Amino acid sequence: DAGVIQSPRHEVTEMGQEVTLRCKPISGHNSLFWYRQTMMRGLELLIYFNNNVPIDDSGMPEDRFSAKMPNASFSTLKIQPSEPRDSAVYFCASSPVGARASGEKLFFGSGTQLSVL
C-alpha cells in the first residue's frame, strides 16, 4: 500500500491567493483527519471526516478554511484567501474501519509545507 498521499509537498503563495491541499487516504480507511503543525502550537486538529461526512470541524480557524471529501478516496483542504499566519505544515491522516475499538491509530501522510508570503 502506498500509504496516505498528500500533494503538493511544498506550496509557496502570496497573501490573498487561494490554496488547495489534496489528500488520498489509504484504501479501505473510513476516517480522515486534517491536522496543522506549527512550532508554537504543535499538531492541531482542523477537521475530522467519517465515511466522507464531516463530524467535527471545530478546529477550522475561520471561514477562510473549508474542507471537502467528495468520495472515500479523496479530500481537499482549501484556504481562501490565504494569510501569512496560515504558514504551517498541513497533515492528512486516515484510520481504518473498526479503529475505534483499537484506539483510532492514525496513518499520516508526509504533509504539505505551506508558506504564505
Add this chain to the structure above:
Amino acid sequence: SQKIEQNSEALNIQEGKTATLTCNYTNYSPAYLQWYRQDPGRGPVFLLLIRENEKEKRKERLKVTFDTTLKQSLFHITASQPADSATYLCALVGGSYIPTFGRGTSLIVHP
C-alpha cells in the same frame, strides 16, 4: 481547559542508555494514550497504544506506562541507538475518538 504537556527541551543521551520521555495531562479522561515518532520532514508514525485500564505495554525495546491517577505516561526506549533520534509525540484519545496531540519531545542519541 485540556492540556497535554511534554518536555519542550530536547533529551540528550548516550547510545546504549535508556531514554525516558514524559507525557502529562490535565482536565482530560482519555480512554487510550498513544505514542508516535516523527522524523524531520515526515508525518508522525504510530508506535504504541495503551488503554486506561492497562498499566504497562511493551514492544521490542519500547515500554509505555500509564498512570491515570498521576495523569501521566512514561515512554521508555531501552538500549537506545542513534537511529532512535527523532521527536516523540503523545496523543490522548477520549470519547470523541479524535487523537489530541502533545507538542512532542526531541530525543537525540549520541554515539
